[in-house]
Amino acid sequence: MTLADITSAPPASMAKAADEFATLAPSPRELMRRRAKSHIGFLTGMAIILFFIILAVFAPLLAPHDPYDQNLTARLLDPVWGPKGTWAHIFGTDAFGRDILSRLMYGARLSLMIGFTAAAIAGVIGVTLGIVGGYFGGRVDAVVVYLTNVKLALPVILVALSIASISGGSIIVLILVLGLLTWDRYAVVVRSLTQQFRDQEFVLSSLAAGASHARIIFREILPNLTNQIIVVASLDMAIIILIEAALSFLGLGVRPPTPSWGLMVAEARAVMFFKPHLIMIPGAAIFLLVIAINMAGDGIRDVTSPEGRG
């Protein structure tokens, strides 16, 4: 028998064993995959998110026009379904003659980027605080609860508005602020789950085997939190996208001429009575993205913990 024979053809007994394995009960992961495939809300949500991600990533290739390109001879053109609409500007143009569809695509970039990074920052802060508080308990936990209460008492929109205004509309500051203002939900969820895990056998046995606190937190507890963290992150991202849109709408978030959905609604307000599509389209984009993220988040919760369906 040559070496090639050994590696390419597994012994007959092993192939048989694999067959037997397939007749056993499906693994939890396989069950999860099956639940995901039959969860309509999850699939729809993910499909819409994917659609927006593709638009955002390939905006420079897909956008028919430059989103900043003003054309004063082509102002307030009708969308393609309007009386004088053309395929050159599918959603028409705004008061500066800029192409709405192109601005929407670049706006998707901004919304997704801000939502994702701010939710990630909030996640790091909230998960750290929640795990530390839940795991160590006592005084450490009291501090975490205290910080969470302080955070909850801060009026999010007002704080975000003031900081965004004073710092002069930098997107990085905006992301940092939104991250710093929305970590509370992670902390609350992670803390209570960590408290439940702390006294379970798998943690106790690891402790008895001499594992360090860091090892227990990273190897035993954190992996068990992943699903819940993803669910919270999706909700948080949806909220952040809504807050960013509101701040930009009020003129204190993303500044013109950067294409942001909230800003597009604000800019269209002056013509809303005779060009209502100019507020409907960007508003609908926000609505669609947020609803898709929420549906996907609810779906992940149902798929990963079917017993906790509520």
Added chain:
Amino acid sequence: MVNFLIRRLIIAILVAITVSIVGFALLRFSGDLAALLAGENATQEDIARIAKSYGLDLPIYQQYFNWVISALQGDLGKSLFTHEPVAELILSRLGVTATLAFSALALGLLIAIPLGVLAAVKANTWVDRSALVFSVAGQATPNFWFALILIYVFGVWWRQASVLGYKLSELSIFGMQLSGLPISGSATWQHFIMPVLTLATTIVPALMRLTRTGMIEVLSSDYVRTARAKGLSQRSVLFKHSLRNAILPVVSLAAVQLGFLLGGSVIVETIFALNGVGFLAIRSIERIDFPVVQSILVCLACTYIFLTLLSDIINAKLDPRVRLS
């Protein structure tokens, strides 16, 4: 109970102090206030002079202590622009914002609780599903967008904007840009219809879901089965036995939501040019009128802390398990 009260009160006061420090520091650290106030073409001397006259040249802890000491004596400082006392500015606008927030909360509860009960009774039927769709959609609707849609529907389809106290031409521009309109004193109840509708829709989804979850849990409990076995009518079972228990968490969420509504009315007040605290806040933010901004921040935070304290106490009174833990 007394122990519980004292402990909660101390925590609430500590949180309030911390929040005031955080709010104060955030405004100071996110940019150079004196330079912003001086404008773009100001020289170094101008900036230094402004910093000195507003006390911005002092170390931050000293600024904070000066502010707290005068705040405790009821003096929140003066607006940098109108030179009116900040406390008076806020108090004179509190009525509008409180009316908005309380009416929105009342309307929200009036929609959410019956809908939640209905969804729970008809769990997993099309009624329940449509209530769920409604709440998911409500959560995803940006409230500024919803307000504009309301304006469009009332204004263009039904041609009723003037009935609601507005002129169409006013509604299509930003409240902020119409410094003339603000309706201090002249706001009629009609002016509040669209703003209250907008605010109410933002709180209905969460309240409805909580009512539904609570009712489903209670309806499957033993004592409800006993009540049914005794032959009580459906109405008696639902409203006398079940809702009373299911509504507890809803009440405490409502207290929290009221705090959010007070802060969240910024957007609605701006769109509808209602001269409330939110409108004052955003105008002050735009003008870097920091004495007003920091006072509003801290006042809203303290209101929130007070409301959660109140709901904790109510819960502890109704449920002994809370105060013993």
